[in-house]
Amino acid sequence: MLRLGSLEVALPAVQAALSGYSDRAMRVVARRRGAELCMAEVVLDKLVLLKGRLRDRMLALGPDDHPIGGQLMGAEPDQFGRAAAELVEHGYDLVDINFGCPVRKVLGRCRGGYLLTTPSVALDIVKSVLDRVGGRRPVTVKMRRGFDDSAESERNFFEIFDGAFDLGVASVTVHGRTVEQRYVGPSNRDFLKKVKGRAGDRVVLGSGDIFSPENVADVMGETGVDGVWIARGAIGNPFIFREARALLEGAPLPLPPSIAEQRRALEEHLALTAETHGADRAGIILRKVGIRYADLHPLRDEVRGVFIGVRTCADVEAVLQRWYDPAGEWPPVERRKVMDRVAAGALLEE
Ligand SMILES: Cc1cc2nc3c(=O)[nH]c(=O)nc-3n(C[C@H](O)[C@H](O)[C@H](O)COP(=O)(O)O)c2cc1C
Incomplete structure (x- = not known):
């Protein structure tokens, strides 16, 4: 059971926010195979505030697409907060704040991962979002483990992490890579363990290199985090959710999808x-x-x-x-092995 403020979900493995992928189609296909809490793609606060048909289509949700987290990116606290209120109006069950995106253009506009270098602005954003959401939905934060590997970056991380909880966020998801690292090299599990050790009862989710149901159980077991995001591991593999669910419940792992x-x-x-x-x-x-x-x-x-x-x-x-002819003669289906390809540099963010 994962408790994010007023929202409770049985499966602590969350369908991650994935720009260009975690649209309604990906989410609903995953839900039909065991996913529960799903995150929509990040949206720019100012686009959410542009009233009109295009905006409404972008934010539209179906009745079969809950619980869902909406995620926002921006740089200016008041605008960010107003956009958060719009997500609530549009029926999102949770509002998540992006302090992690490493895309150069995003950093250049002082959004996403850039905010890890300016804790006071980051916390002003958190405060504005909490004020505007006004307790109607849980507010959460997603951040990378730092901008880079410097000691200053780690200090900034903890200033934002502790400050966000003090202000009232329901959880923080930590991706164990730095912004500078983008997707090169492994996600740092030791850092997740350190963060959860400091956090105590406060809810921390881990993100990074979750490609199999075993990865879900191992990261939770080794680091103590309360849940994980499944990101690249869910692209083209919605079955990972039923597998993770079975493993966490101690049930036999389902056969690989026929x-x-x-x-x-x-x-x-x-x-x-x-x-x-x-x-x-x-x-x-x-x-x-x-x-x-x-x-x-x-x-x-x-x-x-x-x-x-x-x-x-x-x-x-x-x-x-x-x-995909079910009556055809195919070699046996095996569990997906993606780690080798990740090590070879495939599956990087597009
Ligand atoms: C194509 C792609 C798009 C992503 N889009 C988002 C996003 O919109 N919001 C976000 O918080 N993280 C985003 N991420 C980061 C993932 O949610 C996740 O934290 C990261 O990929 C690490 O997990 P993994 O190593 O298991 O893939 C994205 C990652 C990829 C590969």
Whole structure:
């Protein structure tokens, strides 16, 4: 059980915020396979405040998409707080503050990970969000373990971490990499252990290098964090949630997803993507998602190759007919092994 203020979830493995991926389609496909709390993609506060049809479409949620956390990025406390209130109005169950994004353009605009260098502005943002949300929803923070490896950066981290809890946030998610590190090198589990050691009863979630159900249980066990975010490990693998759930409940690990199950997940992902983004864009979106689903297929390299050529919904359907025929003769499906590819530099943020 994971308690984030007034929100309680049974599964402490959260579908991470993933720009370009954790849209309604990814979230709903994951929920149908065991995910519970899911995070939407980060949105810029000023876009949330631009009233209109486009904004409403961007923030729209279905009844089958709860509990959901909305995440905001910005640089100016008042604007950030007003955007947080909009997320509450739009039905988000939790408001998360992004102090971690390492993208150069974001840092240049003093947003995301940049705020780890300015604790007083970061805490003004937290305060503004808490004031505007006014206790109607839990407010949480996501941060990297620092801007860089300096002692000053670590001091700033703890100033923001302790300060945010003192102000009243329900939890902090810590990604065990620095902003400077981006995605190069491992996420630091020792740092997560140190943070949770200091935090005591305050709720800390860990993020970084969670690619299997065993990683979920190991990180929680080794560091003491109350839960984790599953990020790159969930792209193209919604089945990881049912696996994590089974492992944490002490139940036998489900078999790897059969070809029929993989096909069903891809069909749902395509249909939900067409519903959300329109049929014109769904094919190209399924291209990048399908490339990751291919990791589960026993003929990974061939299937990955055909997904690279996908452009339209009809292309996706042709791949499903040819490569995901449940009646076909396929080699046995094995558990997805992504760690080797991560070590080789694949799966970096796009
Ligand atoms: C493509 C991509 C997009 C991401 N978008 C977000 C985001 O919108 N908000 C956020 O807090 N983190 C974002 N992250 C960071 C992840 O949520 C997570 O903290 C990070 O990937 C570390 O976990 P992992 O090593 O298990 O992937 C993103 C990561 C990737 C790879």
